[in-house]
Amino acid sequence: MLKKIGFIGLITLFLWSCGNEKVIQLPEVQHAKITEILDVSPAYIFYNETQPDSIELNRKNLIISTNWLFNVDKRLTLEQAIPKIKFLQDKKRNAKMHKNEAAKNYYTCNDTSIKNLGFIDFTDVNYVEEINSENNYIITINxxxxxxxxxxxxxxxxxxxxxxxxxxxxxxxxxEENTVLTLHLNKQLKFQDYITVKNRLQNLNFETIVIDNNEYIF
Structure with a gap:
């Protein structure tokens, strides 16, 4: 079984499986809105230079009925990470047995402001690999x-x-009326930068701004 042997709050998680140590560098944020989650199971998306696409997924410990923690290495690009993330999203959304409608998906981060873990809820996010120019306000992030x-x-x-x-x-x-902002994200964007954007937007206290759940990867 894959086990965490690092200390909570460190940037790096150290894990071992079958005697082989693996390292995952968590994205860093400040002042995450969520700092505690109960009833969880983790998935790990590693940066692995020995793999052809530099990415490796471990999902052995995922339980459908729990909240899922996505531990994604900050060095990965969206092009590398998003297909694995979508695979896990679909697995949970399409589950037939033991499904818990209240269970959510979170990205795990290192919250440097509290020197502990923080979490970003992305349960309702849909990653779309195309461009949508129909929305009024679009934020394009390279x-x-x-x-x-x-x-x-x-x-x-x-x-x-x-x-x-x-x-x-x-x-x-x-x-006076709600403004919907849609994110267009460059596929070469580092996961660290993506999480920075997500955290900064989630920390805004807007009454009339809504962030589109569809995020477009180009």
Whole structure:
């Protein structure tokens, strides 16, 4: 059985299976909204340079009725990680026996602000490998320093992650009706940067902004 032998709160999880040590580097965040989850089972998506696609999945300990913790190595790109994540999402969504509708999916992170684990809920996220230009507001993310805001196919601005948050707080939170923001994510985006974006957006207290559950990978 695969066991965690590292210490909670460290960036790196050390695991061993059949006498072979494996290492997974968790994404880092600050001030995660969720810091405790009960009734869990883990999946591990490793960065493995010895594999042709540099990725390895271990899901032996997953129990359908529990909350699932996705421990994804921060060095992976979305192109590498998303197919494995979608595979596990489909496995849980399509389960016939022992299904628990209240059980959720979370990404595990290292919350540096509390020196412990934090978690990001992505239960309702659907990863779509195409581009959708029909939504009014689209946030295109190539990296944390290369983000574009589009409205009706017109580019409004090019920003980094900090200025994206500022613009959302300043310009979008004053709308009288809900504004739906759709994420377009470059497939070469590192998982660390993706989790940074997810955490920053989830920490915003918006009354009139909704993040689309469909996230488009291009």
């Amino acid at each position: 990296s944390l320093n290369d983000i574009a805001i589009h409205h009706n196919d017109v580019k409004l601005s090019e920003v980094d992650i900090d200025n994206l948050i500022i613009q959302l707080e300043k310009n979008f939170n004053k709308n």
